Amino acid sequence: MEKLLPFEKLERKILIKKNAETNSEYKAGYNILDAGFICLNKPPGPTSHQTADYVQKILEITKAGHGGTLDPNVSGVLAIGLNKATKVIQTLLLAGKEYICVMHIHKKIPKEIILESSRNFIGKITQLPPIKSAVKREKRQREIYYLEILEIKDQDVLFKVGCQAGTYIRKLCSDWGNALNTNAHMQELIRTKAGPFKAEEMYSLHDLKDAYELFKLGNDKELKKIIKPVEFGVQHLPKIWVLDSTVDPLCHGANLSIPGISKLNSDIKVNDLVAVFTLKNELICLMNTKLTSEEILERERGLAFTSYKVFMEPEIYPHFNKG
Numbered sequence: 001m002e003k004l005l006p007f008e009k010l011e012r013k014i015l016i017k018k019n020a021e022t023n024s025e026y027k028a029g030y031n032i033l034d035a036g037f038i039c040l041n042k043p044p045g046p047t048s049h050q051t052a053d054y055v056q057k058i059l060e061i062t063k064a065g066h067g068g069t070l071d072p073n074v075s076g077v078l079a080i081g082l083n084k085a086t087k088v089i090q091t092l093l094l095a096g097k098e099y100i101c102v103m104h105i106h107k108k109i110p111k112e113i114i115l116e117s118s119r120n121f122i123g124k125i126t127q128l129p130p131i132k133s134a135v136k137r138e139k140r141q142r143e144i145y146y147l148e149i150l151e152i153k154d155q156d157v158l159f160k161v162g163c164q165a166g167t168y169i170r171k172l173c174s175d176w177g178n179a180l181n182t183n184a185h186m187q188e189l190i191r192t193k194a195g196p197f198k199a200e201e202m203y204s205l206h207d208l209k210d211a212y213e214l215f216k217l218g219n220d221k222e223l224k225k226i227i228k229p230v231e232f233g234v235q236h237l238p239k240i241w242v243l244d245s246t247v248d249p250l251c252h253g254a255n256l257s258i259p260g261i262s263k264l265n266s267d268i269k270v271n272d273l274v275a276v277f278t279l280k281n282e283l284i285c286l287m288n289t290k291l292t293s294e295e296i297l298e299r300e301r302g303l304a305f306t307s308y309k310v311f312m313e314p315e316i317y318p319h320f321n322k323g
Contacts, residue, residue, distance in 0.1 A: 003146045005096035005162050005193060007236040012265040015297060020243050020262045022279035024112055026317045030282075035228040035311075036082040041202035042070055042191075046279050051205075055080050058209050067092030067233070068165065068194050076191035077199055085230045087311050088286060091273065094165050095195030095236050102159045102188040103173040104224035109180050117179050118159070122147050127171050142167040156187065195236045203284065231283050232312070234275040238265040240305065241277050242284070247317035250276060250284050256305040258296055268293040274305065278317070285310045 012086035042051050048066045056064035065086040067079035121144050128139050145162040161169065170186045177184025191198040203226045213223035242250065246260030262279060272289040287305035296304050
């Protein structure tokens with residue numbers, strides 16, 4: 001059975017607050033190169049920043065950013081946001097991650113003891129970040145959602161781990177070795193999930209280069225396979241859909257009150273970060289929640305969400321005068 005990150009387990013329902021239709025004349029119509037995401041298979045060697053820079057040069061675009069640093073020698077899933085999509089890529093920094101790791105234990109340990117010790121690292125753990133890290137070096141809690149041993153061969157342990165963002169797998173291996181009364185180190189690491197981006201959907205820099213060359217010759221089929229619409233990159237967030245008349249004020253940074261909401265996901269909690277969409281499923285902005293799903297359904301008025309990050313440009317949808 002496939003192991004799932006927390007957001008993948010949560011089956012959110014769509015709740016109707018107010019039935020509404022959308023005018024087909026209003027449409028954002030983003031170009032994939034201007035507002036898209038790539039699930040890139042980062043090769044070992046370059047930094048995540050260098051890899052994003054390679055993408056920028058290949059596609060001849062103004063800006064590209066990555067959604068979560070991988071060490072230079074680590075490969076696997078690296079989400080890359082193109083141009084306008086870099087506005088929302090920070091949501092991936094908080095998303096759960098999955099890795100497949102080879103850990104080398106420095107002395108022979110019976111398999112049953114390794115298996116038993118692995119259970120102690122599922123749930124809340126405390127980590128002291130490595131000396132060479134991008135964060136302040138102090139103890140902090142992180143959550144391991146699942147840890148599955150795939151194979152044990154001699155002193156090498158192949159395992160899959162799903163974890164909270166900011167978990168150091170290198171440190172996990174070191175701490176695991178200490179728990180076995182020896183030393184252990186991370187020998188090889190591949191990231192297989194970063195929020196909604198999965199290894200099954202990865203493409204290489206070579207794939208991207210070939211697809212872009214075809215695109216320049218007038219064939220965009222391969223490039224459209226590789227570049228996902230910006231909405232793909234926020235599917236791990238709870239969602240809100242608003243009326244056409246509400247779209248333009250949100251594009252100007254307005255907060256969102258209950259009367260402007262058409263539909264919403266279930267299980268929204270106070271202080272959640274949510275993605276706000278038009279009724280055509282176009283991303284408008286990100287907002288912070290002030291009420292739960294149940295409270296929004298029960299009430300007729302009141303502030304429901306406050307503006308956090310605007311994505312859509314103003315005046316794509318018209319301004320509607322009240323009254």
